[in-house]
Amino acid sequence: xxxxxxxxxxxxxxxxxxxxxxxxxxxxxxxxxxxxxxxxxxxxxxxxxxxxxxxxxxxxxxxxxxxxxxxxxxxxxxxxxxxxxxxxxxxxxxxxxxxxxxxxxxxxxxxxxxxxxxxxxxxxxxxxxxxxxxxxxxxxxxxxxxxxxxxxxxxxxxxxxxxxxxxxxxxxxxxxxxxxxxxxxxxx
Amino acid sequence: xxxxxxxxxxxxxxxxxxxxxxxxxxxxxxxxxxxxxxxxxxxxxxxxxxxxxxxxxxxxxxxxxxxxxxxxxxxxxxxxxxxxxxxxxxxxxxxxxxxxxxxxxxxxxxxxxxxxxxxxxxxxxxxxxxxxxxxxxxxxxxxxxxxxxxxxxxxxxxxxxxxxxxxxxxxxxxxxxxxxxxxxxxxxxxxxxxxxxxxxxxxxxxxxxxxxxxxxxxxxxxxxxxxxxxxxxxxxxxxxxxxxxxxxxxxxxxxxxxxxxxxxxxxxxxxxxxxxxxxxxxxxxxxxxxxxxxxxxxxxxxxxxxxxxxxxxxxxxxxxxxxxxxxxxxxxxxxxxxxxxxxxxxxxxxxxxxxxxxxxxxxxxxxxxxxxxxxxxxxxxxxxxxxxxxxxxxxxxxxxxxxxxxxxxxxxxxxxxxxxxxxxxxxxxxxxxxxxxxxxxxxxxxxxxxxxxxxxxxxxxxxxxxxxxxxxxxxxxxxxxxxxxxxxxxxxxxxxxxxxxxxxxxxxxxxxxxxxxxxxxxxxxxxxxxxxxxxxxxxxxxxxxxxxxx
Numbered sequence: 050x051x052x053x054x055x056x057x058x059x060x061x062x063x064x065x066x067x068x069x070x071x072x073x074x075x076x077x078x079x080x081x082x083x084x085x086x087x088x089x090x091x092x093x094x095x096x097x098x099x100x101x102x103x104x105x106x107x108x109x110x111x112x113x114x115x116x117x118x119x120x121x122x123x124x125x126x127x128x129x130x131x132x133x134x135x136x137x138x139x140x141x142x143x144x145x146x147x148x149x150x151x152x153x154x155x156x157x158x159x160x161x162x163x164x165x166x167x168x169x170x171x172x173x174x175x176x177x178x179x180x181x182x183x184x185x186x187x188x189x190x191x192x193x194x195x196x197x198x199x200x201x202x203x204x205x206x207x208x209x210x211x212x213x214x215x216x217x218x219x220x221x222x223x224x225x226x227x228x229x230x231x232x233x234x235x236x237x
Numbered sequence: 238x239x240x241x242x243x244x245x246x247x248x249x250x251x252x253x254x255x256x257x258x259x260x261x262x263x264x265x266x267x268x269x270x271x272x273x274x275x276x277x278x279x280x281x282x283x284x285x286x287x288x289x290x291x292x293x294x295x296x297x298x299x300x301x302x303x304x305x306x307x308x309x310x311x312x313x314x315x316x317x318x319x320x321x322x323x324x325x326x327x328x329x330x331x332x333x334x335x336x337x338x339x340x341x342x343x344x345x346x347x348x349x350x351x352x353x354x355x356x357x358x359x360x361x362x363x364x365x366x367x368x369x370x371x372x373x374x375x376x377x378x379x380x381x382x383x384x385x386x387x388x389x390x391x392x393x394x395x396x397x398x399x400x401x402x403x404x405x406x407x408x409x410x411x412x413x414x415x416x417x418x419x420x421x422x423x424x425x426x427x428x429x430x431x432x433x434x435x436x437x438x439x440x441x442x443x444x445x446x447x448x449x450x451x452x453x454x455x456x457x458x459x460x461x462x463x464x465x466x467x468x469x470x471x472x473x474x475x476x477x478x479x480x481x482x483x484x485x486x487x488x489x490x491x492x493x494x495x496x497x498x499x500x501x502x503x504x505x506x507x508x509x510x511x512x513x514x515x516x517x518x519x520x521x522x523x524x525x526x527x528x529x530x531x532x533x534x535x536x537x538x539x540x541x542x543x544x545x546x547x548x549x550x551x552x553x554x555x556x557x558x559x560x561x562x563x564x565x566x567x568x569x570x571x572x573x574x575x576x577x578x579x580x581x582x583x584x585x586x587x588x589x590x591x592x593x594x595x596x597x598x599x600x601x602x603x604x605x606x607x608x609x610x611x612x613x614x615x616x617x618x619x620x621x622x623x624x625x626x627x628x629x630x631x632x633x634x635x636x637x638x639x640x641x642x643x644x645x646x647x648x649x650x651x652x653x654x655x656x657x658x659x660x661x662x663x664x665x666x667x668x669x670x671x672x673x674x675x676x677x678x679x680x681x682x683x684x685x686x687x688x689x690x691x692x693x694x695x696x697x698x699x700x701x702x703x704x705x706x707x708x709x710x711x712x713x714x715x716x717x718x719x720x721x722x723x724x725x726x727x728x729x730x731x732x733x734x735x736x737x738x739x740x741x742x743x744x745x746x747x748x749x750x751x752x753x754x755x756x757x758x759x760x761x762x763x764x765x766x767x768x769x770x771x772x773x774x775x776x777x778x779x780x781x782x783x784x785x786x787x
Binding site: 102103104105107109112121168172175176190191194195196198199200201204205207208209210211212213214215216217218219220221222224227 | 293294295296297302416417418419420422423424427454455456457458459579580581582583584585616617618620623624627628629630631633634635637638641
């Protein structure tokens with residue numbers, strides 16, 4: 050069986066299970082479901098934590114961890130170009146080195162507050178990135194959102210997407226005010 | 238039931254048809270229906286819908302999540318349905334530095350009918366006779382009255398859903414019932430109507446009720462990954478089955494045509510082709526040759542068929558390459574839909590539509606010709622807007638969830654690009670594809686009028702979005718790369734004068750009377766609407782002419 054077919058079966062098999070599970074992961078419980086292909090185990094745990102900080106679990110729905118965003122990123126990176134791969138390697142290293150500079154220990158050994166301090170620093174250059182940390186934030190955030198909202202946790206549980214099901218008829222808009230030409234004024 | 242052959246027939250057919258996309262498929266149906274024998278060759282394999290289409294799959298059920306938002310944009314192919322989106326590495330083409338051209342192809346029986354967006358809009362004389370009104374370029378060698386009966390026949394066969402509106406620049410057709418609007422589409426359409434713009438629902442070759450043995454659409458929404466019930470028009474469900482039923486069609490997949498072969502006396506006698514898998518060369522014989530391999534592949538075959546190109550006494554073969562203007566878009570949110578209850582807004586893959594309104598009666602001071610626009614949004618499977626939201630954490634997640642039902646977009650679905658001689662496709666001279674066939678070198682750039690249309694569309698779309706009460710968060714920054722809209726046409730244009738055109742109004746070669754070219758190649762202009770319906774109508778009209786002579 051080709052890798053792609055095998056992977057597809059794994060993903061199909063895994064999806065309903067992931068969808069049924071309540072979010073009961075302990076903070077350290079982030080072992081990948083399948084063998085890593087690009088990220089080192091240390092890098093994987095860091096990516097797992099950072100992505101969960103970008104899209105955390107809340108009372109409404111699971112977060113990036115339960116959506117297995119880190120595993121998605123690992124798979125994505127295998128097929129990415131050398132510069133994208135290098136950008137992730139150096140970006141993750143930059144996160145660790147900044148954390149050591151500020152807090153004297155590895156990111157995952159920091160308190161939530163310390164971790165958030167680093168994340169704030171990464172995110173503050175989102176509009177106009179100036180440092181390697183800023184650039185890495187854009188990179189990891191973009192793939193976190195892509196990975197999360199293409200997962201069952203993100204699309205079905207969080208956004209409550211209703212499509213991709215056979216219907217007898219397309220459900221039309223049935224809000225009378227959407228038809229009324231003056232509705233624009235009412236909405237303001 | 239469509240059967241295929243691996244044999245290499247040596248008998249002479251009434252016609253050889255190269256390609257099985259919308260036009261090749263229609264040619265097979267029309268010609269066999271009139272008693273002609275046809276050999277149909279396609280460069281790709283025969284798809285198995287259960288294996289090759291991605292049906293009702295959520296992104297997480299597909300490799301690489303069906304390609305994440307960003308990668309999907311960056312690639313010219315799909316990992317999930319590779320037959321329907323040909324891999325660039327096997328099918329290269331070249332461009333000049335700094336002049337990119339995107340060429341998206343399919344290699345499968347059915348061609349791009351398998352994944353087209355199904356928009357089926359008629360051109361009018363505003364399109365066919367534009368040159369007479371504004372003095373630029375050439376008119377088409379036919380008028381709306383000439384082609385209208387063939388639009389009727391195509392629509393009656395494929396099934397087009399839509400609303401009759403009476404807009405003269407967007408002639409009504411033989412419609413199945415139109416599809417309902419979702420909330421975003423309705424709000425946007427009403428805003429456009431308040432501004433006096435010609436808005437309606439996009440007309441779609443997608444069935445709203447059972448039609449000619451095909452099932453009605455069930456609104457699963459994954460149309461471009463292959464429709465498993467046949468509600469969306471493609472050659473496999475609509476044109477090839479009746480052709481096969483006549484017993485007069487021999488369909489040979491995996492047959493890559495190199496060249497049209499000439500006989501003494503200025504007529505074509507057949508084609509040479511190479512088996513995709515064995516890489517062995519064969520010849521086939523036909524009384525008529527129909528080249529319907531897609532706009533650029535057809536031209537490539539003709540250019541590879543003779544020194545200087547077959548049927549090229551005019552010198553325009555390969556020239557006047559066009560793709561409609563894209564890249565203008567405005568998106569954001571409709572505040573009145575923020576936090577709305579979950580609804581199924583997806584399933585049609587198409588929404589509201591605004592016909593061209595420019596340069597019909599008044600003349601715009603900055604540009605000639607015009608454009609059409611599409612509007613959609615709501616709770617879709619691809620919340621790509623999330624990538625534009627700043628910040629991180631619980632507040633970001635909450636904001637995305639809250640805005641999700643209210644996301645809306647309006648975009649230029651087709652702007653008319655002006656034909657210019659220097660935009661062209663020629664043989665590269667050095668590079669060959671995986672089968673040793675010389676590849677195309679494509680040169681295509683936009684002109685000032687094209688950019689002016691893009692800019693005007695952008696401004697108009699901001700007005701419409703604002704009229705709808707929307708908050709704009711993103712505006713398309715640049716005109717789309719030529720070819721990217723997959724509306725490439727031209728390079729084998731039709732015309733009245735054999736000195737300035739390759740084909741006559743029946744898509745028959747001026748120089749070689751038994752060769753027809755169907756597809757986008759014959760278009761002298763892009764028109765302001767999606768091209769496929771017009772390509773199919775030209776095919777039916779050309780086939781009728783061929784049968785009269787056969």
